[in-house]
Amino acid sequence: MVEIAPPLGPRAKKLALFLSGANLLIVQFLMIRNFSSILFGSEMIILLATLSYFGGYSLGYFFSDRVGARVLDLFSAGTLALHFTLPFSLRYLFGALLEREHDFLTLALSLFIMTFLLSSFYSLLLPRFVSEEGAENLAPLYGAELAGAVLGIGVIFSGCLLDGGDVLVMAFYLGSLAVILGLLWRSRLLAASVLASLVFYVKAYPALERESVTFFYGAAKSMPDPRMVFSANTPYQRIEVVRDRFGQGHLYLDGVRHFGGDSLDAFNDYIAGIPASLLERPRVLIVGSGSLGSLARVLPRAARVDTVEIDRRVIEAGMRFFEGDAGGELLDLRREKWTLHIDDAKHFIKNAPEKYDLVVMDIAGPFQMQVALLYTEEFYRLAAEKLAPGGVIAVSLNGQLARESANAGRITRTLAGVFPDLFVVAPWDDSNFALAGNGLRFSKSDLEKQIKLRRFARTRVYGRDEVLEMLSDGAYEKISLKNMDIVLKRGWNHLLADYLEFD
Numbered sequence: 492m493v494e495i496a497p498p499l500g501p502r503a504k505k506l507a508l509f510l511s512g513a514n515l516l517i518v519q520f521l522m523i524r525n526f527s528s529i530l531f532g533s534e535m536i537i538l539l540a541t542l543s544y545f546g547g548y549s550l551g552y553f554f555s556d557r558v559g560a561r562v563l564d565l566f567s568a569g570t571l572a573l574h575f576t577l578p579f580s581l582r583y584l585f586g587a588l589l590e591r592e593h594d595f596l597t598l599a600l601s602l603f604i605m606t607f608l609l610s611s612f613y614s615l616l617l618p619r620f621v622s623e624e625g626a627e628n629l630a631p632l633y634g635a636e637l638a639g640a641v642l643g644i645g646v647i648f649s650g651c652l653l654d655g656g657d658v659l660v661m662a663f664y665l666g667s668l669a670v671i672l673g674l675l676w677r678s679r680l681l682a683a684s685v686l687a688s689l690v691f692y693v694k695a696y697p698a699l700e701r702e703s704v705t706f707f708y709g710a711a712k713s714m715p716d717p718r719m720v721f722s723a724n725t726p727y728q729r730i731e732v733v734r735d736r737f738g739q740g741h742l743y744l745d746g747v748r749h750f751g752g753d754s755l756d757a758f759n760d761y762i763a764g765i766p767a768s769l770l771e772r773p774r775v776l777i778v779g780s781g782s783l784g785s786l787a788r789v790l791p792r793a794a795r796v797d798t799v800e801i802d803r804r805v806i807e808a809g810m811r812f813f814e815g816d817a818g819g820e821l822l823d824l825r826r827e828k829w830t831l832h833i834d835d836a837k838h839f840i841k842n843a844p845e846k847y848d849l850v851v852m853d854i855a856g857p858f859q860m861q862v863a864l865l866y867t868e869e870f871y872r873l874a875a876e877k878l879a880p881g882g883v884i885a886v887s888l889n890g891q892l893a894r895e896s897a898n899a900g901r902i903t904r905t906l907a908g909v910f911p912d913l914f915v916v917a918p919w920d921d922s923n924f925a926l927a928g929n930g931l932r933f934s935k936s937d938l939e940k941q942i943k944l945r946r947f948a949r950t951r952v953y954g955r956d957e958v959l960e961m962l963s964d965g966a967y968e969k970i971s972l973k974n975m976d977i978v979l980k981r982g983w984n985h986l987l988a989d990y991l992e993f994d
Contacts, residue, residue: 499674501628504620505635507674510667511613512639513646517664518609519544520647524729524745525578526601529585529707531989532728532745533858535982543605550606551614556622558615567672570612571685574668575692577661579703586710598990616671651725651804658696660724662689708733714741721812727802727861732812740812742782744805747855750782750813757947761916761924762885763851764788765941769933773848774879778836778865780853781805782813789851790824797847799832799839806831836865837873846879856889856898856981857970863978866902868971871909875929883928888915892923892953892961899923900967901977903958908969914938915958919949 499507519541526540558566573580581604588597617636621629646663650656666686673682704719708731716736723730731743733751741751763785767773772794777785780798783806789796800806832839857863864870866886874884884906890896892903892915903925907913910927916938917923926938938952953961970977 499620499623499677501624503674504624505632507616507671508620508632508635509639509642510671511616512636512641513643514639514664514667514671515548515610515613515636516640516643517647517660518613521578521660521664521724522605522609524724525581526605528729528731528743528746529581529711530598530601530746531858531985532747533982533985534860534978535986537859538979538982539602540605543602544610547606547608547610548614551611552618554611555615555618563615564676566612566615567675570608571668571672573608575665579699582703582707586707589711594990598986648726651723655697657700657722657724658693661696662693665689665692704731704733721808723804723808725802725804728805730802730804730808732808740782742808742813744781744855745859747858749855750784756784757918757921758887759784759788759853760945760947761918762853762887765916765938765945766849766851766883766885766926767792768941769937770848770883774845775849775851776840776843776847776877777851777853778840779855780851781809783809784813785851785853786825786829787821789849790821790828793828793849796829797832798829799834799836801833801835803833806833837870840873840877843877846877846882848879848882850874850878850882850884852884852886854887856887857902857977858981858985860975860978863970863975864972866905866970866977867975868905868908868969871906871927875909878928881928881930881932883926883931884910886925886927888923888925890922891917892958893917897967898977898981900962901970904962904967905969905971907955907959907962911955913955913958915953916942917951917953918947919951 522544523537523540527536530536581601585597585601588600617632620632624632646660650660653659666689669682669685669689672685673679700722701719704722705717708714708717708719714733714735717733718735719731719733720740721730721732728745733741733743735741735751739751742749763777767775767789770792772792773789775789775793775796777789777796777798779800780786781800781802786796786798798806852865854865855862857866871884878884886902886906888896888899888902890899892899899922903913903915906925906927910929912928912931914926914931914935915923916926935952935954942950942952968974
């Protein structure tokens, strides 16, 4: 292997740093998206991934003047070889480990890879170049890296907006890495060879993506005969749609299942179908609803339905892959009654010109900060202002209140502090649901009749007094902008339960 032939020219150094800056942003984005999908995308996992990324960056700075040219050659060659296998190799590796229940090893190895093998190479370059050029050239050299970071952001967002954009982002990333190594090794042949090989990488990418995701869901999540039919990285999350051997579609966002299976099908009945059936031609707002399941439950009875979703790609995936699951026969009703708004829910509700009879919170649990904001007292007060007289908000409690779930207790406590009327619908073996409002038009017995009609066995309904009595057994604090610890606590508990418990 050819050693680096210093000194590299100033223009070549700036080009290398410019491309390094772009790749640093791209690898951070891809790392967080893919590791969140593999390890379950809680705020704690995202935090650990981010800390590992910056840890690797710091290691590169620390070792920059301690690494000789030969070692840098070997490290850069290894970096190129490893990164050419991404993200597919990670899914095969961690899928195999999780299948064998090596949970702690999976977490430890993922953090090691993030710290030592993904970002550290790029941070070796700036200190070396500054040492060669002199401290007075720090500003232009660092400026080149920052300018590259701006380009990296542009590449990421372009990839997120385009169909098949993920492969274009990876192609840009690997092409940039090839040019960097070509500059360092003074080898145009190397750069040209790697760039030419990207043609084959781009052609093979869809199959490699499909097969690696399929393997991971079969191995790590024990899904019977899975088949990945869609995946995409967006500015907000990673989307994966997988079908099992029965043709049932499963929607995963950052590794968290949002739709698929009997329990999540019943979820749509509890959170949308039942409250809609108790109202006369309600005006409905659905917050979220990527699979469109809750939309199918409310459309037949609703006068009009608005859906607000921040991520257009989620809705597109729902329309494309869940028409049958969500009720394709309702297409005409969607055209007549349904309006989709791509917006942040807080912004939309604050500026909504009219009020709603039913607000359905079809969202994930408070694993991430952005979602947890929709469980706060401040958000519920905002939603209360947009409820029509007798209107109801339907919320998943992400746990069982009777079994002293901290999540269920805190969400219910928050709702009880805002809404004078409150019911909790409690399936015995799944998450509970709250229906809250001011002057609700239905009673406990009305809810029980709807549950009986749907043949939901062993489901209880609790009134406000019963709910408050259950809340008195635990020190459940309200969730508010001043008290968002539920995000890290839930993420930490999940981390402990899944990766840090030893037999």
